[in-house]
Amino acid sequence: MRIKRIAALISATILIVSALSACSVSGGVELETEFKTEEATGKQSATAETSVTEGKKFVVSTSDGSPLNLRKGAGIEFDIITTIEDGHTVMIFEQQGSWAKVNYGNYTGWVNMDYLKEETNTSTKTETTTSSSSSSPSSSSTSSTALSSPEKEKTTKSGYKYSYAGFNPQTITVNEDKWNLTLLNRYYCLPEGYVPKLAEAVRGSGVYLDYRVAPYYQKMYDAAKADGITLSPNSGYRSYQTQKTNFENRINSYISSGYDKVTATQNASRIILLPGTSEHNAGLAMDIGWVTQDFEKSSAFAWLCEHAQDYGFILRYPKSEAKQAITKIVYEPWHWRYVGVEAAKAMKASGQVLEEYLGKA
Numbered sequence: 148m149r150i151k152r153i154a155a156l157i158s159a160t161i162l163i164v165s166a167l168s169a170c171s172v173s174g175g176v177e178l179e180t181e182f183k184t185e186e187a188t189g190k191q192s193a194t195a196e197t198s199v200t201e202g203k204k205f206v207v208s209t210s211d212g213s214p215l216n217l218r219k220g221a222g223i224e225f226d227i228i229t230t231i232e233d234g235h236t237v238m239i240f241e242q243q244g245s246w247a248k249v250n251y252g253n254y255t256g257w258v259n260m261d262y263l264k265e266e267t268n269t270s271t272k273t274e275t276t277t278s279s280s281s282s283s284p285s286s287s288s289t290s291s292t293a294l295s296s297p298e299k300e301k302t303t304k305s306g307y308k309y310s311y312a313g314f315n316p317q318t319i320t321v322n323e324d325k326w327n328l329t330l331l332n333r334y335y336c337l338p339e340g341y342v343p344k345l346a347e348a349v350r351g352s353g354v355y356l357d358y359r360v361a362p363y364y365q366k367m368y369d370a371a372k373a374d375g376i377t378l379s380p381n382s383g384y385r386s387y388q389t390q391k392t393n394f395e396n397r398i399n400s401y402i403s404s405g406y407d408k409v410t411a412t413q414n415a416s417r418i419i420l421l422p423g424t425s426e427h428n429a430g431l432a433m434d435i436g437w438v439t440q441d442f443e444k445s446s447a448f449a450w451l452c453e454h455a456q457d458y459g460f461i462l463r464y465p466k467s468e469a470k471q472a473i474t475k476i477v478y479e480p481w482h483w484r485y486v487g488v489e490a491a492k493a494m495k496a497s498g499q500v501l502e503e504y505l506g507k508a
């Protein structure tokens with residue numbers, strides 16, 4: 148019965164998990180490994196509630212009064228059909244993750260729900276957080292009157308949006324003096340909606356990094372080029388929103404195959420890094436070359452191992468099992484993190500990973 152089912156789930160999970168890594172497969176999905184399975188037990192979720200928004204009217208409410216993009220599909224990769232002025236009303240008739248299909252005038256398209264506020268005075272849009280942990284009386288309707296700030300996130304005011312499923316990374320504030328040493332992992336995440344200032348990593352590549360990192364990547368790229376090596380910038384900055392959309396789409400697909408919301412969220416977390424916990428969300432990391440482990444056999448990898456620290460980059464997820472136990476991420480020869488030249492040289496010399504270097508291992 149229940150226990151059997153959990154046991155089966157756990158062993159299935161272990162199988163899946165052992166095959167995963169922390170970075171991107173195509174399309175920018177983050178993978179992670181070695182997820183602890185204990186949260187899978189002992190928790191019952193409340194109900195799944197993905198479509199409470201359908202048929203309701205919402206007001207467009209962007210924080211800065213700018214118009215909202217109406218797109219052809221549920222994601223920022225889709226073309227913009229038109230824009231909707233702040234304060235205008237739309238009717239939702241379908242929801243997919245954090246995207247809503249709406250009618251607006253003669254147009255039908257998708258908008259990011261973070262910029263919508265329910266028109267009526269009843270509770271929040273998608274969240275009715277579960278009561279699995281008995282200790283959080285935080286859910287239900289927050290005051291839905293203030294039209295100026297995204298109230299959706301206030302439902303888990305005391306913590307992380309996915310805390311209902313046992314995830315409580317600490318939200319960090321990026322320290323502007325030590326921005327290059329920002330630690331992101333399953334215990335530390337960026338504030339919701341964090342967007343760094345960006346610059347193209349390599350001219351014409353269409354791949355972006357934090358604007359303070361991009362010049363170092365370009366320099367490193369040029370130096371490698373001079374040695375006859377191409378450090379192809381494969382995937383750099385990926386927005387918090389994209390991470391969240393991918394994550395929630397995955398949750399929803401588990402829910403539609405019959406999992407309760409808590410389990411669906413835990414399953415999703417084994418495949419996609421939690422929103423805000425990926426270094427790509429900060430624009431501080433680049434996936435170079437290709438994202439399989441045989442990248443380690445490439446001349447680009449050999450070049451990086453010899454020179455990357457001179458440009459401030461480190462191999463963030465090394466191969467040794469001892470290091471994997473600290474990073475909680477499998478070996479990723481392609482994922483290079485900017486930490487600044489001084490820290491990179493020090494870490495290269497000591498063999499420490501970022502967690503150790505910062506005393507947070």
Ligand SMILES: [Zn+2]
Pocket residue numbers: 169170171427432433434481482483
């Ligand atoms: Zn990566």
